[in-house]
Amino acid sequence: MKRYRDKVALVTGGASGIGAAIGARLVAEGASVVLVDIDEVGLGRQQGAETVVADVTDSAQVQGAVARTVERFGRLDAAFNVAGSARFGTVVDGDEEDWRWTVDLVLRGVYLSTRHEARAMAPGSAIVNISSLNAHVPLYGASSYAAAKAGVEMFTKNAALELGDRGIRVNAILPGLIRTPLTAGFLDGGPIEKDFVTRIVAARAGDPDEIAGPALFLAGDDASYVNGTSLVVDGGWEITNYPDLRPLLHPPSP
Ligand SMILES: NC(=O)c1ccc[n+]([C@@H]2O[C@H](COP(=O)([O-])OP(=O)(O)OC[C@H]3O[C@@H](n4cnc5c(N)ncnc54)[C@H](O)[C@@H]3O)[C@@H](O)[C@H]2O)c1
Structure with missing residues (x-):
C-alpha cells in the first residue's frame, strides 16, 4: 500500500527505535520524509529520507528543521513527534537538573515541535x-518522565482543540514496552524482563514497527474523524492489574 504517496512527513527522534521505524514505514508507503534528530550518526544509517540534525528542545532549531522540510518538499502533511528519553532518579534522592532535563525534552520538546x-x-x-x-x-x-508523558497526553488534547480551526488533527500514542535502545537495560533476559513480560497479555515486548503501523494510521486519511485521542499500544499491559483468575476458572485436571 502507498497510503502516503504525494505526502510530506517529518519525524523527530528519527535516528533510532520507534522514530526510525516510523520513518522507514513512511518511505515504504510513498511519503517524502524528513528525519530530525540530534544523533547525526544514527541519522546517517536511515535510508530513503532526508535528514536534519536538530535538538527538539531548541525552538530555533525546530523551526529551522520545519523550514528545511517546506523548502525541500513544498509542504508538510504529517508530523510525528517521537524524540524522547529519561534520566532516572527518585523524588527524594534524584538530581534536580536531571528532572528538569527530562521534562524539558519530553514535554517542552513536543510543545515546540x-x-x-x-x-x-x-x-x-x-x-x-x-x-x-x-x-x-x-x-x-x-x-x-511519567509526569511529562502524562503532560504530553493532555497537551495533545489541548493542541487538537486549538488546531481544529486550522483543520489539523492531533493524536497521541501511548506505547507499552517496545524493544529499542531506550529499553535495552530492561530487556536483557534477566529477572526484570521476566517481571515485565508476565504483566503483558501478549507475553512479549513490542517491535518498533508495531508502533509505526498505528502511528501511520492516526496521521493518515483513514483516521480523518479521529482527533484529540490517545491510543494505548501495549500488547494488553494496562489491563493486567487484576490477578490472573485463569487457574480458578480452568483448574488443572487432576
Ligand atoms: N521503547 C519503549 O518501550 C517506549 C515506551 C513508551 C514510550 N516511548 C517513547 O518513544 C519515543 C522513542 O523512544 P525509543 O524507544 O525509540 O528510543 P530511542 O532512544 O531508540 O530513540 C529516541 C531518539 O530520540 C533522539 N533524541 C533524544 N533527544 C533528542 C533531542 N533533544 N532532539 C532531537 N532528538 C532527540 C535520540 O537521539 C534517539 O534517536 C520516546 O519519546 C520514548 O519516551 C518508548
Missing part, C-alpha cells in the same frame, strides 16, 4: 505525539 509544525501545515494535515503507558502507570525512579 507541534507549534512549529502546525504553523507550516495546511488544513487536512495531522500530528501524532508519542506519549507512553507511563502517562497512566507510574515508573519507579522516573517521576519526571
Whole structure:
C-alpha cells in the first residue's frame, strides 16, 4: 500500500527505535520524509529520507528543521513527534537538573515541535505525539518522565482543540514496552524482563514497527474523524492489574 504517496512527513527522534521505524514505514508507503534528530550518526544509517540534525528542545532549531522540510518538499502533511528519553532518579534522592532535563525534552520538546509544525501545515494535515503507558502507570525512579508523558497526553488534547480551526488533527500514542535502545537495560533476559513480560497479555515486548503501523494510521486519511485521542499500544499491559483468575476458572485436571 502507498497510503502516503504525494505526502510530506517529518519525524523527530528519527535516528533510532520507534522514530526510525516510523520513518522507514513512511518511505515504504510513498511519503517524502524528513528525519530530525540530534544523533547525526544514527541519522546517517536511515535510508530513503532526508535528514536534519536538530535538538527538539531548541525552538530555533525546530523551526529551522520545519523550514528545511517546506523548502525541500513544498509542504508538510504529517508530523510525528517521537524524540524522547529519561534520566532516572527518585523524588527524594534524584538530581534536580536531571528532572528538569527530562521534562524539558519530553514535554517542552513536543510543545515546540507541534507549534512549529502546525504553523507550516495546511488544513487536512495531522500530528501524532508519542506519549507512553507511563502517562497512566507510574515508573519507579522516573517521576519526571511519567509526569511529562502524562503532560504530553493532555497537551495533545489541548493542541487538537486549538488546531481544529486550522483543520489539523492531533493524536497521541501511548506505547507499552517496545524493544529499542531506550529499553535495552530492561530487556536483557534477566529477572526484570521476566517481571515485565508476565504483566503483558501478549507475553512479549513490542517491535518498533508495531508502533509505526498505528502511528501511520492516526496521521493518515483513514483516521480523518479521529482527533484529540490517545491510543494505548501495549500488547494488553494496562489491563493486567487484576490477578490472573485463569487457574480458578480452568483448574488443572487432576
Ligand atoms: N521503547 C519503549 O518501550 C517506549 C515506551 C513508551 C514510550 N516511548 C517513547 O518513544 C519515543 C522513542 O523512544 P525509543 O524507544 O525509540 O528510543 P530511542 O532512544 O531508540 O530513540 C529516541 C531518539 O530520540 C533522539 N533524541 C533524544 N533527544 C533528542 C533531542 N533533544 N532532539 C532531537 N532528538 C532527540 C535520540 O537521539 C534517539 O534517536 C520516546 O519519546 C520514548 O519516551 C518508548
